[in-house]
Amino acid sequence: MFHVVPPALPPRPPATDGAAVQAWLETVILQYYRQLYRYALTLTGHESDAADLTQQTAVKFARKYDDIREDGAIKSWLYTTLHREFLLLRRRERHAVEFQEIHLEPDPGYSSAQELRVDSRTAVETLAKMEEPHRSVLSLFYVEDLSYREISEILGVPAGTVMSRLSRAKDALRRLLQPAV
Amino acid sequence: MNQEQYHLLRAARPSGADEHEPAVVAARAAAAALPGMNEQLATEHALDVAMGSALHRAEPPPGFETAMLTAMRAARGAADPPAFLEKTVLGAVQIPTVSETSNVVPFRRRAWLGWGAAAAAALVAGSVHWWRTAAFSMHRLKRELAGVSKSGVQLSLMSMDPAAINGWMGYYKAPRAGPLPDKLAALPRKGCHLYQVDGHPVSLECFLLPGMRELHLFCTPAAALLDSPPEGALPGFCSVEGCTLATWTRGGAVALLFSRESAVVIGELLS
Numbered sequence: 001m002f003h004v005v006p007p008a009l010p011p012r013p014p015a016t017d018g019a020a021v022q023a024w025l026e027t028v029i030l031q032y033y034r035q036l037y038r039y040a041l042t043l044t045g046h047e048s049d050a051a052d053l054t055q056q057t058a059v060k061f062a063r064k065y066d067d068i069r070e071d072g073a074i075k076s077w078l079y080t081t082l083h084r085e086f087l088l089l090r091r092r093e094r095h096a097v098e099f100q101e102i103h104l105e106p107d108p109g110y111s112s113a114q115e116l117r118v119d120s121r122t123a124v125e126t127l128a129k130m131e132e133p134h135r136s137v138l139s140l141f142y143v144e145d146l147s148y149r150e151i152s153e154i155l156g157v158p159a160g161t162v163m164s165r166l167s168r169a170k171d172a173l174r175r176l177l178q179p180a181v
Numbered sequence: 182m183n184q185e186q187y188h189l190l191r192a193a194r195p196s197g198a199d200e201h202e203p204a205v206v207a208a209r210a211a212a213a214a215l216p217g218m219n220e221q222l223a224t225e226h227a228l229d230v231a232m233g234s235a236l237h238r239a240e241p242p243p244g245f246e247t248a249m250l251t252a253m254r255a256a257r258g259a260a261d262p263p264a265f266l267e268k269t270v271l272g273a274v275q276i277p278t279v280s281e282t283s284n285v286v287p288f289r290r291r292a293w294l295g296w297g298a299a300a301a302a303a304l305v306a307g308s309v310h311w312w313r314t315a316a317f318s319m320h321r322l323k324r325e326l327a328g329v330s331k332s333g334v335q336l337s338l339m340s341m342d343p344a345a346i347n348g349w350m351g352y353y354k355a356p357r358a359g360p361l362p363d364k365l366a367a368l369p370r371k372g373c374h375l376y377q378v379d380g381h382p383v384s385l386e387c388f389l390l391p392g393m394r395e396l397h398l399f400c401t402p403a404a405a406l407l408d409s410p411p412e413g414a415l416p417g418f419c420s421v422e423g424c425t426l427a428t429w430t431r432g433g434a435v436a437l438l439f440s441r442e443s444a445v446v447i448g449e450l451l452s
Contacts, residue, residue: 022257026250033249037241051242055249062253123235141192142233147199148192163188170191170225177228 009071025065028074029058035144036082042139043086045128053089057082079144079154083136126176134169137162182211182218190222195229244338244349247372251337316407317379319428323437325378327421330397330439334385336372346373346386355384356400359431362451365438371395381405390442396450399437409435416451418444427451 010027013020033054040050040057060081061074068077123142127135140151148166152159186208193199200206212218338349350357355375360366371387381401388396403409409430410417416429416438427438427447440447 018257022254025253025257029249029253030246033246034241037245038236038239041239042236047242051245054241054245055252058249059252059256062256119231119235120238123232124239138232139236141194142229143236145194145196145198145233147194160185163185163192167188167191170228173232174225174228 009074012071015066021065025062029061032075032078033058036078038143039079039139040082040086041124042127042143043083043132043135044089045124049089053082053085056085060085076150076153079140079146080156083154122177126173129176130169130172133165134172137165138169138173141166182208182215186211191225195226195233242352244340244345244352247339248337251335251339255335316405317381319406319408319410319435322378322383322401322406323419323421323426323428326383326397326399326437327424327426327439329376330424331422334387334395334397335374336385336387337374339372341369341371343370346370349373350375350384350386354382356382356402356434357384357432358400358429358434358436361398364450364452365396365398368396368450378405390440394441396442396447397439399439400434401437403430403433403435406435416448418448420444 009031010024013024015021036057037050037054040053041047044050044053057078061078065074068074127139130138136155137151140146140154141148144150146154148162149159151166152162155162157165186204189204190208190212193205200209212222338346340346340349349355350373353375355373365388368388368390371389373387374385376383376385378401382405383399383401386398386400388398390396403412410428412430412433414429416427418425418427420426421439423441424439425442425444425447427436427444429436429451438447438451
């Protein structure tokens with residue numbers, strides 16, 4: 001199974017110990033940034049936007065970590081923040097995802113970008129073709145293996161809505177992938 | 182099996198983490214009683230696993246981790262960058278600085294001002310756009326970059342690995358001035374960065390001399406300058422605000438090498 005349970009977060013140091021706080025922040029973000037990036041990638045369909053959103057989320061975490069009262073809520077906070085940043089970005093730039101404009105290769109001359117395999121690209125492109133509510137819910141489901149309750153908390157919609165949305169999103173995904181599966 | 186149970190099974194995590202929940206167990210039992218339902222769910226589960234595996238193979242771009250951590254550190258106490266420097270990484274990852282990230286909240290709070298401000302901004306932006314992306318003078322660029330070099334540079338990628346730096350700069354399409362002189366190219370590096378000045382990209386590579394003395398090599402397309410040095414000419418030397426500066430043009434890009442070393446030391450490096 002692809003899901004890997006992450007190690008427990010280290011305890012949060014006292015706010016007065018600046019160096020220890022910085023090290024803790026970096027440990028936490030290093031644990032989550034890859035999944036955050038993948039979530040952002042499925043939301044935007046663009047590597048550069050995904051990197052931008054992930055970094056903005058990390059920076060917000062560095063500045064506002066104190067607002068998160070319980071360490072158990074950090075993961076949810078990170079995803080919620082990234083999702084909000086995505087909505088802001090889209091509103092700010094009127095950035096509708098156009099699947100004809102998806103560019104997964106950063107630069108033709110740079111070889112490591114080719115590490116994205118075709119099926120990974122297909123997955124991202126297919127999700128990018130979906131309506132935003134379906135895309136978010138499926139991304140969280142697939143990227144983080146989150147439960148519908150956790151997805152409900154992150155997106156701020158009722159759990160029942162998440163379940164029915166997931167169901168419809170899976171139908172839509174299957175239709176989009178029909179030639180490939 | 183009711184619709185809620187059907188939705189519940191479709192929302193059950195592909196990892197199997199929900200399978201012990203009583204509601205899921207009951208729904209599985211109900212599904213088993215319906216002909217063909219288990220097969221349908223098994224097919225869907227296979228697709229779930231395939232999608233999850235595929236998405237897990239997408240990796241952030243090279244150097245992203247360093248850039249992100251640098252931005253986090255900057256957000257927790259670094260000083261604002263010089264005012265003339267715009268967002269740092271051109272057309273790709275934008276490293277938020279203290280001043281940029283602090284702009285997010287006012288934007289939200291004042292969203293209702295958006296339409297009015299947008300109309301005014303469009304007028305101003307239209308008239309300013311040409312000026313901002315117009316070529317600038319070598320004299321001005323030297324002065325501005327000398328200030329950056331003296332006050333300490335910010336690096337998006339901190340690495341001594343030339344391959345990592347080449348990869349990062351290639352990925353972000355950072356301008357580079359042809360092959361570097363051998364002695365300079367052989368120096369250890371500290372990292373790199375990409376600025377945008379008046380709409381033009383300006384890359385930075387930081388080299389290290391013994392004793393951790395830094396050399397800052399900035400590069401920008403020759404087309405960005407009104408008066409770039411002639412292509413292929415030998416490096417020219419001057420002193421700008423206490424820094425030794427060597428400039429040359431190769432491959433359509435202008436190189437500006439700033440240091441605190443004497444012109445003799447730099448001349449030797451470039452020979």
